[in-house]
Amino acid sequence: MASLRQTFLFMGLLVMALVAVAAPEPQSQVSAPAVSRKSAPAAAAEPIIDYRERFIPVVARHGMVVGPEQLAAEIGTQILRQGGNAVDAAVATGFALAVTYPRAGNLAGGGFMLIHLADGNRQTLVDYRESAPAAATRDMFLDAEGALDHSREYFSLQSAGVPGTVAGLLYALDKYGTLDRAQVLAPAIALAAQGLPVSFALSFEIAASAERLRQNPAAAHVFFKADGSAYDIGETWRQPDLAWTLTQIRDHGAEGFYRGEVAQRITAEMAAGGGLITAQDLAAYRVVERQPVRGNYRGFEVVSTPPPSSGGVHILQILNILEGYDLQAMGHNSAAYLHHLTEAMKLAYADRSVYLADPDFVDVPVQQLIDKAYATRQRARIDSRKATPAAQIAPGRPLGGESTETTHYSVADRFGNVVSNTYTLNFSFGSNIVVPGTGMLLNNEMADFSTSPGNANAFGLVQGEANSIAPGKRPLSSMSPTIVLRDGKPWLATGSPGGSVIISTVLQMALNAMEFDMNVATAAAEPRIHHQWMPDVLRMEEGFSPDTIRLLEAMGQPVDIAGRTSGRTNSIMLEDGWLYGATDARRPGGWVAGY
Numbered sequence: 321m322a323s324l325r326q327t328f329l330f331m332g333l334l335v336m337a338l339v340a341v342a343a344p345e346p347q348s349q350v351s352a353p354a355v356s357r358k359s360a361p362a363a364a365a366e367p368i369i370d371y372r373e374r375f376i377p378v379v380a381r382h383g384m385v386v387g388p389e390q391l392a393a394e395i396g397t398q399i400l401r402q403g404g405n406a407v408d409a410a411v412a413t414g415f416a417l418a419v420t421y422p423r424a425g426n427l428a429g430g431g432f433m434l435i436h437l438a439d440g441n442r443q444t445l446v447d448y449r450e451s452a453p454a455a456a457t458r459d460m461f462l463d464a465e466g467a468l469d470h471s472r473e474y475f476s477l478q479s480a481g482v483p484g485t486v487a488g489l490l491y492a493l494d495k496y497g498t499l500d501r502a503q504v505l506a507p508a509i510a511l512a513a514q515g516l517p518v519s520f521a522l523s524f525e526i527a528a529s530a531e532r533l534r535q536n537p538a539a540a541h542v543f544f545k546a547d548g549s550a551y552d553i554g555e556t557w558r559q560p561d562l563a564w565t566l567t568q569i570r571d572h573g574a575e576g577f578y579r580g581e582v583a584q585r586i587t588a589e590m591a592a593g594g595g596l597i598t599a600q601d602l603a604a605y606r607v608v609e610r611q612p613v614r615g616n617y618r619g620f621e622v623v624s625t626p627p628p629s630s631g632g633v634h635i636l637q638i639l640n641i642l643e644g645y646d647l648q649a650m651g652h653n654s655a656a657y658l659h660h661l662t663e664a665m666k667l668a669y670a671d672r673s674v675y676l677a678d679p680d681f682v683d684v685p686v687q688q689l690i691d692k693a694y695a696t697r698q699r700a701r702i703d704s705r706k707a708t709p710a711a712q713i714a715p716g717r718p719l720g721g722e723s724t725e726t727t728h729y730s731v732a733d734r735f736g737n738v739v740s741n742t743y744t745l746n747f748s749f750g751s752n753i754v755v756p757g758t759g760m761l762l763n764n765e766m767a768d769f770s771t772s773p774g775n776a777n778a779f780g781l782v783q784g785e786a787n788s789i790a791p792g793k794r795p796l797s798s799m800s801p802t803i804v805l806r807d808g809k810p811w812l813a814t815g816s817p818g819g820s821v822i823i824s825t826v827l828q829m830a831l832n833a834m835e836f837d838m839n840v841a842t843a844a845a846e847p848r849i850h851h852q853w854m855p856d857v858l859r860m861e862e863g864f865s866p867d868t869i870r871l872l873e874a875m876g877q878p879v880d881i882a883g884r885t886s887g888r889t890n891s892i893m894l895e896d897g898w899l900y901g902a903t904d905a906r907r908p909g910g911w912v913a914g915y
């Protein structure tokens with residue numbers, strides 16, 4: 321693969337001279353010359369463009385933030401320019417997204433931050449996933465007949481787990497950042513207090529959830545004008561209550577959220593509305609720093625998110641299975657390739673239904689699941705010519721619910737640190753409930769537990785007893801912030817929202833780059849598939865050839881041209897001293913900010 325890149329070098333150098341006059345301006349926020357990833361030798365002074373690639377990343381030299389929204393990405397980059405490191409920028413971006421991207425940016429949600437530290441050339445994972453309140457019980461969402469009460473599960477105060485975001489961002493800042501709290505929070509506070517112009521994307525997102533947001537008076541107060549009408553594109557949207565909450569955090573740190581006035585407003589709302597979160601739950605919330613999971617794929621090292629996310633384990637499992645095939649000979653997105661990818665996904669997602677859960681409550685056999693020998697055994701179950709019906713796939717015996725929303729951003733600094741962060745409220749706008757006087761939405765992450773063990777959740781994921789509800793436990797996630805290393809150095813930082821499709825999205829992003837030598841923008845743009853074992857459906861995005869679809873159907877694949885897209889990556893590739901960024905065009909508003 322590397323040699324292929326070298327082959328393209330001459331062409332790259334040739335066209336470079338033309339770039340300045342022939343190419344359209346790169347995105348205006350980037351001052352570096354336009355161009356793409358195809359590698360120049362390590363000593364190259366300039367990045368190289370290859371005009372055979374249909375999608376060109378944004379390029380920067382020193383620092384970059386790629387995220388779902390412009391203002392927050394620019395705030396992160398401003399922090400980098402001021403001398404902050406990637407963790408400072410990631411924390412500032414996380415707080416800013418709580419203001420600018422309310423469908424998934426948050427204070428009262430949770431997530432995972434994967435950090436590559438240049439100092440020591442190592443990676444660590446900050447787990448700030450929500451946890452179940454002490455009063456939570458296994459069957460709390462079942463009604464008297466034993467049926468799931470979806471309204472309580474998704475859209476009530478009981479659907480909220482104890483929030484982890486504020487603790488997680490501040491933990492990362494204290495331990496791995498260099499700036500102080502006031503510096504990283506100042507831009508978010510200013511935006512909330514002074515207001516931001518409503519973008520097309522924001523207006524579109526609020527409109528899509530308007531009916532439900534209007535059902536909660538505090539949410540209606542935040543997201544609509546006093547007369548109940550929506551803010552127009554370009555109008556200034558102020559969030560004074562959220563500015564107050566952020567100020568409490570600035571002035572008092574995590575205590576300002578988990579104790580004191582903010583905590584009192586949360587618990588008062590819980591007590592009044594049948595919610596479970598108490599002052600003790602908030603005070604007891606703890607971040608857990610964990611070892612990421614890691615594995616090798618054809619010489620690349622893939623570092624990803626461990627339980628209580630299932631993401632990293634299954635990405636590695638699937639890569640291990642696929643490593644036994646000559647994927648390049650099959651051809652990218654050929655029917656043969658997609659068939660093998662699908663069969664490997666089914667095996668991994670079947671394992672998810674049984675083995676994955678909060679490792680502090682359940683013994684998750686991580687090393688066995690990501691063992692190459694287990695992959696060899698699993699590969700033997702795949703018929704290269706024919707789909708195996710999901711019903712015939714029992715979860716494997718290793719040797720020895722989720723939502724379509726969430727958000728991801730990637731950050732790289734000039735010191736060599738890299739952050740890959742995914743955090744969420746679960747559904748778009750979470751439970752759609754705002755805590756009065758705080759301006760912040762509550763998550764509905766309790767729905768990510770196995771709320772009715774053995775049955776499929778709202779997203780079709782079958783989950784077992786391991787992920788059942790228990791006090792203090794963290795619900796199983798699919799969030800998969802990932803960093804791929806090449807020659808021991810960060811090469812690709814990526815991640816995605818999308819509930820169960822996060823895993824298949826990040827997997828295909830990484831495969832496109834590692835196996836098929838695509839630049840980061842092309843790797844993001846290629847159409848994707850998703851199969852999660854149950855239901856037995858192969859979801860395919862638009863963009864595959866009808867011939868390919870026919871061949872897959874002939875192999876017995878239950879193809880569904882889903883009419884919706886899979887995931888939304890925000891990624892950075894690091895090559896030869898250059899940063900190449902790409903935000904997925906599948907959603908409006910994404911942004912690459914670099915300098």
Ligand code: GLY
Pocket residue numbers: 721722723725726744745746747768796797798799819820822
């Ligand atoms: N709530 C989405 C996830 O954790 O995967």
